[in-house]
Amino acid sequence: MSSASDAELLADVTRFLYREARYQDEHDYDAWEALWTDDALYWIPANGDDLDPETQMSIVYDNRSRIALRIRQLHTGKRHTQSPRSRLRRIVSNIDVLGRTGPDQNDLNVTANALVYESNLRGETLWASRNDYTLRFVPGSGSGPDGGTELRMAKKKVILANNQAALFTLSFLI
Amino acid sequence: MAAALNVLAPTWSRLVQRDRVDGSVYTDPAIFRAELEKIWYRGWVYVGHSSEVPKPNDFVMKAIGPQSVLMTRDKDGQIHLLLNRCPHRGNQVCLEDRGNTTSFVCSYHGWNFRNNGELRGTPFPAGYQGVDKSQLGLGKVARVETYKGFVFGSFAAPGSGPTLLEHLGAAAEAIDRLVQFSPEGEVEVTAGFLKHRTKANWKFIVDNETDGYHPTFVHASIFSTAKSGIGALYNNDSTAVSRYLGNGHSENDLRPEFRRLDKPLGWFGTSEDRLPEYVAKMKVAYGEEKARQILVDGTPHTMIFPNLFIAEIQLFVLQPLAADETVQHVTAIQFKGAPDLNRRMRQQTMGSVGPAGLLLADDTEMYERNQRGVQQRDPETLFLGRGLHRERTDENGFTIGDNTDEVPSRGMWSHYRALMEAT
Numbered sequence: 049m050s051s052a053s054d055a056e057l058l059a060d061v062t063r064f065l066y067r068e069a070r071y072q073d074e075h076d077y078d079a080w081e082a083l084w085t086d087d088a089l090y091w092i093p094a095n096g097d098d099l100d101p102e103t104q105m106s107i108v109y110d111n112r113s114r115i116a117l118r119i120r121q122l123h124t125g126k127r128h129t130q131s132p133r134s135r136l137r138r139i140v141s142n143i144d145v146l147g148r149t150g151p152d153q154n155d156l157n158v159t160a161n162a163l164v165y166e167s168n169l170r171g172e173t174l175w176a177s178r179n180d181y182t183l184r185f186v187p188g189s190g191s192g193p194d195g196g197t198e199l200r201m202a203k204k205k206v207i208l209a210n211n212q213a214a215l216f217t218l219s220f221l222i
Numbered sequence: 223m224a225a226a227l228n229v230l231a232p233t234w235s236r237l238v239q240r241d242r243v244d245g246s247v248y249t250d251p252a253i254f255r256a257e258l259e260k261i262w263y264r265g266w267v268y269v270g271h272s273s274e275v276p277k278p279n280d281f282v283m284k285a286i287g288p289q290s291v292l293m294t295r296d297k298d299g300q301i302h303l304l305l306n307r308c309p310h311r312g313n314q315v316c317l318e319d320r321g322n323t324t325s326f327v328c329s330y331h332g333w334n335f336r337n338n339g340e341l342r343g344t345p346f347p348a349g350y351q352g353v354d355k356s357q358l359g360l361g362k363v364a365r366v367e368t369y370k371g372f373v374f375g376s377f378a379a380p381g382s383g384p385t386l387l388e389h390l391g392a393a394a395e396a397i398d399r400l401v402q403f404s405p406e407g408e409v410e411v412t413a414g415f416l417k418h419r420t421k422a423n424w425k426f427i428v429d430n431e432t433d434g435y436h437p438t439f440v441h442a443s444i445f446s447t448a449k450s451g452i453g454a455l456y457n458n459d460s461t462a463v464s465r466y467l468g469n470g471h472s473e474n475d476l477r478p479e480f481r482r483l484d485k486p487l488g489w490f491g492t493s494e495d496r497l498p499e500y501v502a503k504m505k506v507a508y509g510e511e512k513a514r515q516i517l518v519d520g521t522p523h524t525m526i527f528p529n530l531f532i533a534e535i536q537l538f539v540l541q542p543l544a545a546d547e548t549v550q551h552v553t554a555i556q557f558k559g560a561p562d563l564n565r566r567m568r569q570q571t572m573g574s575v576g577p578a579g580l581l582l583a584d585d586t587e588m589y590e591r592n593q594r595g596v597q598q599r600d601p602e603t604l605f606l607g608r609g610l611h612r613e614r615t616d617e618n619g620f621t622i623g624d625n626t627d628e629v630p631s632r633g634m635w636s637h638y639r640a641l642m643e644a645t
Contacts, residue, residue, distance in 0.1 A: 104414040126443035129587040214417035218577040
């Protein structure tokens, strides 16, 4: 890969992550949900970074249908812990494309750091994490001969810096 | 400390009445300190499960309120509850959540303790000439008893106070009912704990565990979106009942509803054809008829005072840290010999509880709103009178009410008052 295309790829990825962060901070639930592929996995481990989620409790271990349920619940307006909604601002940084995987090398392994400030009825909370993503190029809806390609999230793993500790309620989209 | 207890002693009849309690019982730091002495450091408290230390020399870090407790299994298989404090200078001797070791070595001056708490040795021993090593072991929770794998501890002196079986009383039956969902008759606590911190008093949580009134309102968002049948168990014409079991323990007995519906595994939102291996094993273990009854009835919804909530598919362990701070430790119940059921138990647990849980995050939001609200000056009390006029006695002599009635709360508070008034 040439350095020019490396820089282009990183710019695409960065734009995608900033967009995701904006949807989350603004509680734009549907736009955020639309970023996911059908084989989605949204995972927030507990008590370490790599415990087997098939045998050990995770804070979140959502497949696509549970992501949809989580969003539908938020939309009811009676998800009390998000009514009123948390006020959020997050910084996403240290973005890196670590490699490609999957059929046709179409999946990108991406990592980033995030720091989220939350203000809600209880007070102020800081959430620090490393986020590991699998992003995938899918056929896009743009103009041009093939409509271009767009990025989607196939996997997001949020590794909270304090996931070994007792945590306050985490009910916004992180 | 003693002075604070004496000042409080005559006021309990005012603070805790039959149908109301004073708001200060949730907020006053002096009352919290008194509770530690009279409830948490005196009575039986659930600590852990024997399956968390399956092998000789296993240990796991647990807690009784703010006390950090090491649950160990020694080389002979006996379970000990040790305090995580070096008798020398107070250093924490163990910093790992779990592991396997025959000894704990203090990082400060190298004192070495056996996993039964005894002091094995001290570096440069000539400096301790004439010192009695047997007096310098780790502190211990004096009484340790196990019921069907559930390990409880009490700081009361051996021989004083009730036995564990006396304390559990009728609530022991909840554990009996629970373990029979394993074809081998054993619960396993092997899925790890989510730790959910909340700025609220522990008694708001105890009150809520068997409060059948709130689900319709607090959990409407998930009942409607997940098309769950749980909501119907707690509506106004549910045939389920709330029951006070004595000694602070209580339950929502959902069996009348599940028996009316008469669907094996209906309580779990599934059916026998989805878990064929499990159902076959249950029929072999208990016989066709009894297995069917077990699977129709469902697992218990029982609060064992003061800190173990058997929540049908999860175990909650409450850890009070301050008048306004509590940690809920929660794990999926796992049944020995039931891997297909266990996988679903873990999946449902991860969805519903813990910091991001679709159910518990909303309960916990209420706990924090309760805690802030109760600090307002007027009215001074919380009203616990729901269903007082229709309380009744069941065939076993227990007080019961409709499922939405505050029978469990009133029972818990009467027991609480007796403990706090005791000298």
